[in-house]
Amino acid sequence: MAHYNSFEDLEVFKKAREVSQKVWVIIQTTELRHDFELRNQINASSGSVMDNIAEGFGRGGNKEFIHFLGIARGSCCEVKSQLLRCLDRGYLDENSFYKFNEETQDLIDQLSKFSNYLKHSDKRGNKFD
Structure with missing residues (x-):
């Protein structure tokens, strides 16, 4: 993996922003x-x-970064649950829901792999070596 100076350069952050x-x-x-x-x-x-990826990156140590990636993953699971409610309440049609749900699952997988x-x-990082 390349060295990153900014969380904005991380692919997992780019996907979270998307x-x-x-x-x-x-x-x-x-x-x-x-x-x-x-x-x-x-x-x-x-x-x-997004915020937890950024905060974890900013902490400067792998253990803390991994911890915040776990929180980000939990928040992403919340999004999936909330998307189901959007579907159930008629705010999303099934096709839109399934496409977005798949993208959200891809992000969860990226967070897990990065962690x-x-x-x-x-x-x-410079902490918890």
């Missing part, structure tokens, strides 16, 4: 915009994925 942006488009273009509770939850969850990589990497 998912968060797609959530925002759904909020803006469907009746979800009127379901304040679910709208706020899915917006916060998708943003939390596993860090666990077994010889390269360490």
Whole structure:
């Protein structure tokens, strides 16, 4: 893996940002915009994925980064659950739901693989070497 100076360069962060942006488009273009509770939850969850990747990167150590990647993964699972509620409430059609659900699962898989990589990497951050 290459050396990264910024969390914005990480592929997993780029994917999280993409998912968060797609959530925002759904909020803006469907009746979800009127379901304040679910709208706020899915917006916060998708943003939390990005934020936890960034925070973990900023901590400077693999163990802490892995911890925050786990939190990001949990937030991504929340997004999947909230997408199901969007489907159930008619804010998404089945085709849109399945495509977005698959993208979200891909992000969960990326987070898991990246975390596993860090666990077994010889390269360490400046904390918890």
